Amino acid sequence: MAKKSLPHKAMLNLIVGHWVARLIQVAASLKLADHLKNGPRTAEQLASAAGVRAPELYRVLRALASVGVFAETKNGRFKLTPLAATLRTDTPGSMRGQAMLLNSNWQWDAWQQLLPCLKTGEVPFDKAHGMSSFEYLEAHPDELAVFHKATTGLTNPAIAKAYDFSKYKTLVEIAGGHGALLATILKAHPTLKGTLFDQPSVIAGARKDGPLTAKSIAKRCTLEGGNFFESVPKGADVYTMKYILHDWNDERSVQILKNCRAAMHDRSRLLVIDSIIPPGNGPDYVKLLDIEMLIIGGRERTKADFAAIFRKAGLKLIRIIPTKSPLSIVEGVRA
Numbered sequence: 001m002a003k004k005s006l007p008h009k010a011m012l013n014l015i016v017g018h019w020v021a022r023l024i025q026v027a028a029s030l031k032l033a034d035h036l037k038n039g040p041r042t043a044e045q046l047a048s049a050a051g052v053r054a055p056e057l058y059r060v061l062r063a064l065a066s067v068g069v070f071a072e073t074k075n076g077r078f079k080l081t082p083l084a085a086t087l088r089t090d091t092p093g094s095m096r097g098q099a100m101l102l103n104s105n106w107q108w109d110a111w112q113q114l115l116p117c118l119k120t121g122e123v124p125f126d127k128a129h130g131m132s133s134f135e136y137l138e139a140h141p142d143e144l145a146v147f148h149k150a151t152t153g154l155t156n157p158a159i160a161k162a163y164d165f166s167k168y169k170t171l172v173e174i175a176g177g178h179g180a181l182l183a184t185i186l187k188a189h190p191t192l193k194g195t196l197f198d199q200p201s202v203i204a205g206a207r208k209d210g211p212l213t214a215k216s217i218a219k220r221c222t223l224e225g226g227n228f229f230e231s232v233p234k235g236a237d238v239y240t241m242k243y244i245l246h247d248w249n250d251e252r253s254v255q256i257l258k259n260c261r262a263a264m265h266d267r268s269r270l271l272v273i274d275s276i277i278p279p280g281n282g283p284d285y286v287k288l289l290d291i292e293m294l295i296i297g298g299r300e301r302t303k304a305d306f307a308a309i310f311r312k313a314g315l316k317l318i319r320i321i322p323t324k325s326p327l328s329i330v331e332g333v334r335a
């Protein structure tokens with residue numbers, strides 16, 4: 001057979017990208033990285049720890065090692081590599097939650113509707129499941145728990161460092177999930193008071209064992225359930241909203257922003273924390289994340305896109321602050 005050209009090889013690697021993604025999901029589900037944290041083990045030892053069959057697990061590990069996730073030692077054991085170590089549950093910024101969430105069957109079911117929906121304009125997730133992604137999560141508590149673990153990552157310390165919160169007395173985090181970002185900011189600013197606002201079912205989870213239950217900050221925060229399409233808590237000095245507007249189309253996003261504007265006083269700041277699509281053809285994770293958002297009916301945005309939805313909501317975009325993470329802080333005031 002003729003030797004494959006470089007573009008053909010590169011294309012083949014892209015075509016089978018979902019094989020690799022699914023293997024990583026299997027490794028994450030079986031907690032293989034956790035089972036290796038005390039040192040290398042054979043496939044048999046790992047299979048017994050994970051409760052699966054050794055011969056097939058060996059093949060899964062060998063395939064993963066071929067892409068740098070785990071490595072086989074000369075004496076036939078498998079060990080962690082830097083890539084594999086990110087899947088450990090006890091590591092800061094663990095990627096295990098994302099590996100499980102982004103490759104879950106219910107997400108893949110929605111991706112299967114991308115092609116037909118490109119023709120009809122329907123929302124792929126809604127077509128696959130007969131409900132929106134947030135309704136789906138409300139109805140599936142196990143998936144909801146995975147979702148909130150997956151969205152707690154290394155981005156929060158980067159955001160807390162990139163913006164000077166010290167000049168404010170009160171902060172409302174809109175749709176803050178279990179409160180990981182708010183907890184990070186409150187820990188860094190001992191006089192700041194915070195309110196976590198999210199859907200009632202999510203607030204119930206946050207009250208149970210979320211990061212805001214930590215002793216050092218619990219007294220300085222209030223938790224409030226509600227719907228940001230109706231209203232958000234009033235009168236805070238600063239509002240944060242991370243990974244929210246990308247879940248929604250422009251019309252719904254403007255509605256959320258109008259409700260923020262109505263709650264803000266004249267000196268309040270609104271910090272929309274999302275990725276910004278850069279111009280040009282260069283590789284950027286946000287351009288792929290935009291398709292994940294297309295699947296659920298949302299979108300990632302360019303700087304001009306943000307300025308336009310701010311304007312429509314009666315807000316003025318005053319600056320965009322980069323962080324040492326893929327996220328930027330889009331700062332706005334009442335126009």
Ligand SMILES: C[S@@+](CC[C@H](N)C(=O)[O-])C[C@H]1O[C@@H](n2cnc3c(N)ncnc32)[C@H](O)[C@@H]1O
Pocket residue numbers: 134151152174175176177178180197198199202226227228229241242243244247
């Ligand atoms: C992508 S998550 C982001 C969570 C958190 N901000 C973070 O960055 O980890 C979206 C959040 O929006 C919340 N949400 C969705 N619809 C909502 C609504 N109508 N009112 C309030 N919160 C809502 C969800 O419960 C979820 O916590």
